[in-house]
Amino acid sequence: MYTTNNVYKLRILTATILFFGITCYGFSQEAVTFDTNLLRSTLLEKLPTENRNADNQEDIEDLYDDLQIAEIYTVNDLTNLIDTYLKEVLIIEKEICTQMLESEDAELTASVSTGTYSATFEDAELIKEGIYFTTVGLIRTMIDLSHQTEDDTDQEY
Structure with a gap:
């Protein structure tokens, strides 16, 4: 159970980082x-x-x-x-x-x-x-x- 909880948190963290990374990349200088x-x-x-x-x-x-x-x-x-x-x-x-x-x-x-x-x-x-x-x-x-x-x-x- 402890491992499943950490895997779940890791997936959430990875998804969050990807989401913000893609969002920030799309907000490049060209869009400013x-x-x-x-x-x-x-x-x-x-x-x-x-x-x-x-x-x-x-x-x-x-x-x-x-x-x-x-x-x-x-x-x-x-x-x-x-x-x-x-x-x-x-x-x-x-x-x-x-x-x-x-x-x-x-x-x-x-x-x-x-x-x-x-x-x-x-x-x-x-x-x-x-x-x-x-x-x-x-x-x-x-x-x-x-x-x-x-x-x-x-x-x-």
């Missing part, structure tokens, strides 16, 4: 809602280094607000957004830079599927390198693309 510091570190980790030229803390705070409005609350949500739209946004960026460089106008402008873009002559060197968006600009364009997709899906009834 982010703040501006975690947002910044995720952007630095997931986005190209070339686009980090002009972001400041105020831009990150504004982007944080935009992400909340777009219902992107967790690192996992942000990572999914980036994984889904980064290639497309980089293609758009390349198209923007190409149009600006080929333009015969005195202005640096481009019209692509997501809108019309302009740049100042101070940005000309970056545009020659194929860089138009900052990290914040990349994410905002991804948000726009994700909402266009949702709107297109809604209209297919």
Whole structure:
């Protein structure tokens, strides 16, 4: 009887440890809602280094607000957004830079599927390198693309 009681307690203890271990594992950093510091570190980790030229803390705070409005609350949500739209946004960026460089106008402008873009002559060197968006600009364009997709899906009834 003493052995049966200990085996029973050991099973309960093992089940409890497994339950909390699995629960804690599922509650990883990806499921954590982010703040501006975690947002910044995720952007630095997931986005190209070339686009980090002009972001400041105020831009990150504004982007944080935009992400909340777009219902992107967790690192996992942000990572999914980036994984889904980064290639497309980089293609758009390349198209923007190409149009600006080929333009015969005195202005640096481009019209692509997501809108019309302009740049100042101070940005000309970056545009020659194929860089138009900052990290914040990349994410905002991804948000726009994700909402266009949702709107297109809604209209297919």
